[in-house]
Structure formats: structure tokens, C-alpha cells
Amino acid sequence: MDRRQWTGRRPKVAMAVIIATVLTFLTVPNAVAGATGTVPFSGNDAATGTRTVTIADITDFHGHIERGADNAAAFTLADSHNPGNMVPVSTGDLVGGSPYESAVAKDQPTLDMAKSWGLTISAVGNHEFDRSVADFNNRIASPANGIDWLCANTSARNKAAGGKLSRVKEYTIREVNGKRIGFVGALTDALGSVATPQITKDADLDERAVDAVNRVAHELKQSGKTDAVVALIHADATAAQGLGKDVDVVYTGHTHALKYGRTDGGAPIYEAGSFGRAMAVQDLIITGHGRRAKVTVENVDLGNGTEQASPRVPGVIRVEGLDAHTTQSAWMSAGSTGESMVNHSQQVFTAAQAHAAQVGDATVGTLAAGANFDKRIENGQEDSVGRLVADANRSMIQRAVYAGERLPVIGFSNDGSLRTAKLDMDGNGRVSVREVDSLMALQFKAAHETLTGEDVKRVLAEQFRFKDGQLKRRWIGISSNVSYRFVERNLAGTEDNAQLNTSFDGDDDTRAVDITDLMIDGRPVADDELVIIASNSYLLQGGDDYHAFRAGTNYGELNMSYSEPLKQYLATHPALAPAKVPQTGMKA
Known part of the structure; x- marks a missing residue:
């Protein structure tokens, strides 16, 4: 694992966001058990009460279901790294502006594929509103799709029962490996530049993204509801710089770039490109509970042929073509029941492709x-x-x-x-x-x-x-x-x-x-x-x-x-x- 780590309770230190900054060295990370030259991962310490939770993030997928099997392979590897303790997340624009295979079916193939990945948490992106705010709330955010959609900076009346975004939450909490992880979402403050006035009006962003996330993160930490807070912000990495010490790790999106930086509170910021070509994978190593919890963030190397998506962006791995890697294919085929998320992703794409050919x-x-x-x-x-x-x-x-x-x-x-x-x-x-x-x-x-x-x-x-x-x-x-x-x-x-x-x-x-x-x-x-x-x-x-x-x-x-x-x-x-x-x- 990357040992340039951050302890969540350190004093606030203002640091400029680093975008594609050259890092001079990396220590050799641990990877999936069984990969050549690595040692088995152990994320728990009974003596100290330390537990590890793994986060795997994609952003701006935009319905690229032709890469769904690659992402499924990466999520599977992330889970095998820390079995049963991995949480897949999206930082928005999961759907919208999609290739024909998904777009012709109003992106339902993408939503079906995300369900097979076990993806149940996503920030709201601007393209989720492509078919209107009402369509997002009533169809895309339907409970049948199994995703908690997060956007803290839309108005309270919008999120209230009967509001235009009544199925959107400020945050959601998952208990993983004995630790409570709070996920807080927000949407770019520049929505007016990328959406129609009607969408901007209906979404009703009444708070800056960074202010909304700081507000919710502070509530979660100070109330003791969570042991760690993960921010999912569909905005450029620079927009997250103002986050404070209550946020432990930040995932951003929207610009389709590979980026790494730090918040003013010292938390690492990751942006994992677009179209399912890259994924950010981090371990949250958590000791204690609630306000007294200590959180360390470490980057994960998944092994099995994966590599950094950019030498200048730590913690983000390239997953494009991962399912076709020789080592990965051999590893995935061992003991396969035919019902793995990789197989299911391939089946979803094949069916969508056939439908697209028929009508297109x-x-x-x-x-x-x-x-x-x-x-x-x-x-x-x-x-x-x-x-x-x-x-x-x-x-x-x-x-x-x-x-x-x-x-x-x-x-x-x-x-x-x-x-x-x-x-x-x-x-x-x-x-x-x-x-x-x-x-x-x-x-x-x-x-x-x-x-x-x-x-x-x-x-x-x-x-x-x-x-x-x-x-x-x-x-x-x-x-x-x-x-x-x-x-x-x-x-x-x-x-x-x-x-x-x-x-x-x-x-x-x-x-x-x-x-x-x-x-x-x-x-x-x-x-x-x-x-x-x-x-x-x-x-x-x-x-x-x-x-x-x-x-x-x-x-x-x-x-x-x-x-x-x-x-x-x-x-x-x-x-x-x-x-x-x-x-x-x-x-x-």
C-alpha cells in the first residue's frame, strides 16, 4: 500500500490541490493474496480494534457498458483484497450522454449492470438530469435500481417528501467490518453552465457544494453517527479543496480527468477519469469509534496486471481492458459459477447490443x-x-x-x-x-x-x-x-x-x-x-x-x-x- 498516508484527526493544514503532480517515489504496495511478490492483506487488529474498509470509486461512467466487465473485474479484485469489506461507489454521471447501446434503452442497461456490481451509492451528477429532474427522481432514482443518490446541496424542500428530488439524500451510512462509514454527496456549483435553466431551477442548489459537505460531515462526526466520512462530489477536484477535517477521503468527477490533491483539512482527493477506464481504490484504516476514531487512508494496488492510470496520480488504477488480461482471466475463471458480476455484466452488454442493432x-x-x-x-x-x-x-x-x-x-x-x-x-x-x-x-x-x-x-x-x-x-x-x-x-x-x-x-x-x-x-x-x-x-x-x-x-x-x-x-x-x-x- 502507498504509505504516504493521512491521519484524519491531524491539525488543519492548508494545502493546494495538486493536479497531476509528479510524485517522486512510491513504496511497494500490498496486493491481492497470491499475486507474485506480494503478501496477504490483513486489515484487522484485534488488539487495537483497528478495522479496514475498502472504497472503490468510478466516476463519469456515462453508460459505457462496453467496459462493464472490466469494471466488474476491478470491483471483484477490490473485494478479494478485503473480502466482504469493500464498498463500490460512483461520483456521478453514471448515466446520460451514453453510447447507443445504453441510451436507446434510456440507460436501463447501465442501471442493471450497476446493480450486478453491488453499486448502491452514487453522487448525483448533472447528466442524471438529462431527461429532466422529474425523470431522474421517478425513474433513475427508483428504489428498484437499488442506489442511494446523494446531493447535500439541493434545497431541503426538494429533498423533503413530495419534493422534486424526494428520493435524494444528503448522506447514507454503511456499517462495514464493524465500522460505520458515512457517505456525503454534492453536485457542482456550476450546474447552470451545463444544464438548461429549467433543470437548474428544478434541482434548486441553494448551498455551495463544499459548504454542504462540510455541514453534513461535521454533523456526522460530532454526533458520533460515523467513524469515517467519505465525500462524493460531482465537481472538479479544486472544488473540494475547502473541505475541513471532518472529511477523511474525497472522490470528485465531472471533468473526466485523472487528478490527485489534498483538502484544506488534509484529506486526499481523487478523480478517476471517465467512461469506466479507471478506478480509485483506497483502504480506510479505522481505529476507534465516533468522534475519537482515527482514520488513515492508504492507496491499494489490486495486482493481477493492474497499474496506475497515470504515474502522476496515485491511488487511481487503469481498468480498461482488465477483464482481458491473461493473469486476470485465469484468476477469474477459477471456480467460476457463471453467475459472477463479470459474467452478468457481459450478459447485460450482449443483450443491450442486440437490441441496439435491431432498432438502430x-x-x-x-x-x-x-x-x-x-x-x-x-x-x-x-x-x-x-x-x-x-x-x-x-x-x-x-x-x-x-x-x-x-x-x-x-x-x-x-x-x-x-x-x-x-x-x-x-x-x-x-x-x-x-x-x-x-x-x-x-x-x-x-x-x-x-x-x-x-x-x-x-x-x-x-x-x-x-x-x-x-x-x-x-x-x-x-x-x-x-x-x-x-x-x-x-x-x-x-x-x-x-x-x-x-x-x-x-x-x-x-x-x-x-x-x-x-x-x-x-x-x-x-x-x-x-x-x-x-x-x-x-x-x-x-x-x-x-x-x-x-x-x-x-x-x-x-x-x-x-x-x-x-x-x-x-x-x-x-x-x-x-x-x-x-x-x-x-x-x-
Whole structure:
């Protein structure tokens, strides 16, 4: 085990969170009994009353059930390391934004697989709300799925009986190996940047995540209800830095990164990547009970071919491909009854895969020979798949809502709503239902609103920010009937000089560029002219920090998924090929 340990009752020491920091040495850890060069694990000491509880954490799984057997193998190994005393947990986004095999069945295969792992504890992530807060509370959080969903920073009235999140708890307690472990969950304070205003309103986060976890952890420790406290925070590792000494270990998520750090109270922080490719495994070595309990956290090496997911991130192991490792396969097959969690995970995926093939193989459109639409940026061009989706959005709204209307219509598509790298994934020239739904796997609606010409310019300008004195651009899909120029603003030496280092995230409206010569359908558009906007419900409510869309009027949603306009566009435009639409930029 990693002997750089932390004793939970030490004095509070402020320490900066270390993200992917190089650690100069590791002592040789113990591993599963029987692995070459290791010694059997013994986590109990009768003389001192010391007991060991093992925590195995995944985060941001996002329905990647194709890796379910690997995760099942890792959970099995973690349990064999400390038999009967391992608790599997998730730090949120277990479901949502999922591959087609899970998404087509509303992620029920993922929930079934998690049950086979014995996963009964998870923080609430933002993607759990993809199909609405009500869907999460009524379906995903159904007791039939067997998971205690934790979110301490949603309002008390939301968690109360009859509230919108009545099945969500602030904490849950498990008695393991004679010790009481409290698990406290929280959701990112930045929910408004990654969810629609309606979801943000319904989730009703009325407390900062770190404050909520500190409050609940203090109550659990000071009341003597628990001997150790584990925090599960669906937010970046830096968001957990302010946690105090009542928290013994922290698991974070949301950024899909491999990270390690320390709280102000000295507890270790782990973030275990995403998509079931990594897992954080720690031992809580606990002596005593309640307020007087002493807790030491040590990292675990599971052996059997596992290794650290990153040499700079201790305590997080790579599990991708674990079930196929020679040593692991041999170990798993010994005495197998065919009912192990690994076998069950494989069965769940096989069944989901068969269902996905049955409903997803139908062809919805064709592409020109050798053509494809993807996210690559070439010669200053917008990504071709984003522009295709924007054109499809424009076509749908023009036909279904504003037929005969004389106002210009333009379409938009945000990069974050497109989940695969290209449209025709297998390159066969035929686009299937599966390929469209994999590209557009989120639960947005086709939507529309009205902006002024000046508002449209603000939207276009929000693509640009200064970073380290350089103009940076994030791409947004814009329908091919739009052209414009952008003029870089010279902010150096002005009161706006601070804007030379800004983030795309946040509410900063200072422009890095000015948009000029806006043309729609080949004619110039005045600042006070009305323009109909076609896109998805998330983007038009200010999603991905495109705040200028919030100025829109006459907002409306169609009773269809945001993928439906693309399906209909492909069906009526055979042999499609990307067309380049030049955009020019000039420095002031």
C-alpha cells in the first residue's frame, strides 16, 4: 500500500490541490493474496480494534457498458483484497450522454449492470438530469435500481417528501467490518453552465457544494453517527479543496480527468477519469469509534496486471481492458459459477447490443462517395458536421414553424451536443439511426426563438476569447446561409487589458472581436432586424455559456428530439457532401 498516508484527526493544514503532480517515489504496495511478490492483506487488529474498509470509486461512467466487465473485474479484485469489506461507489454521471447501446434503452442497461456490481451509492451528477429532474427522481432514482443518490446541496424542500428530488439524500451510512462509514454527496456549483435553466431551477442548489459537505460531515462526526466520512462530489477536484477535517477521503468527477490533491483539512482527493477506464481504490484504516476514531487512508494496488492510470496520480488504477488480461482471466475463471458480476455484466452488454442493432441499423440517409461530416477544423473552416446539423435545424424550423414567414432563418449547433467525432462512423456511405442517435445522444429538444441582428452578432462574437494574449476560438455550427467577418479587438493598454486572459466559461460579456458584414441568404442584416434562430433547447437557453441566446423572444420547442431534424434532412437530401463556407478575420 502507498504509505504516504493521512491521519484524519491531524491539525488543519492548508494545502493546494495538486493536479497531476509528479510524485517522486512510491513504496511497494500490498496486493491481492497470491499475486507474485506480494503478501496477504490483513486489515484487522484485534488488539487495537483497528478495522479496514475498502472504497472503490468510478466516476463519469456515462453508460459505457462496453467496459462493464472490466469494471466488474476491478470491483471483484477490490473485494478479494478485503473480502466482504469493500464498498463500490460512483461520483456521478453514471448515466446520460451514453453510447447507443445504453441510451436507446434510456440507460436501463447501465442501471442493471450497476446493480450486478453491488453499486448502491452514487453522487448525483448533472447528466442524471438529462431527461429532466422529474425523470431522474421517478425513474433513475427508483428504489428498484437499488442506489442511494446523494446531493447535500439541493434545497431541503426538494429533498423533503413530495419534493422534486424526494428520493435524494444528503448522506447514507454503511456499517462495514464493524465500522460505520458515512457517505456525503454534492453536485457542482456550476450546474447552470451545463444544464438548461429549467433543470437548474428544478434541482434548486441553494448551498455551495463544499459548504454542504462540510455541514453534513461535521454533523456526522460530532454526533458520533460515523467513524469515517467519505465525500462524493460531482465537481472538479479544486472544488473540494475547502473541505475541513471532518472529511477523511474525497472522490470528485465531472471533468473526466485523472487528478490527485489534498483538502484544506488534509484529506486526499481523487478523480478517476471517465467512461469506466479507471478506478480509485483506497483502504480506510479505522481505529476507534465516533468522534475519537482515527482514520488513515492508504492507496491499494489490486495486482493481477493492474497499474496506475497515470504515474502522476496515485491511488487511481487503469481498468480498461482488465477483464482481458491473461493473469486476470485465469484468476477469474477459477471456480467460476457463471453467475459472477463479470459474467452478468457481459450478459447485460450482449443483450443491450442486440437490441441496439435491431432498432438502430435502419438507414436514414446516404452520403456522396468518399464524403463524411466530422469535427475536424481545416483551413479555418467550421466543423462540417456542426454545420450540417445547423442546416438541418434551419430546414426543420423553416418548414414546421415559420412556413411562408418572410423573416430570415438561421441554424446553430453547439459542439458539446455532438457526441461522436463524425457522422458516418463505419464509413460505408450510409447513415443509420444508430449513427445519428450516437452523434446526438443527449436529451435536448428541437427549438427556436427570435433574435435581432445585433444579438446574432453577439452570439457569433462569443466564439472568441483571448488567452495568454492570443485569440482563441471555440467552434459553433452555423448554417451555410450565413457569412460574416470578425475583427480582432486591440485590448492591450486599455482598461479591458485584463480580458487578454479569459475563460470561455462564465458570464463575461467583454468582446474579443467585433462581428461585421453579417449576411444571411446573401443580403446584409441590420442590427435591429429580426432573425429566426433554429437549434436545440439547451443552446437556446444559454447552454455552453452562449449567453447571448438568452436575449431571444418567442422561444418554443418542438415535440421531437434534437436529432429528428437531422434524420429528416438526411432523408430528403441524398448523396450529401460537405461544402466549405469561408469566414475571414482581420485584426484591428
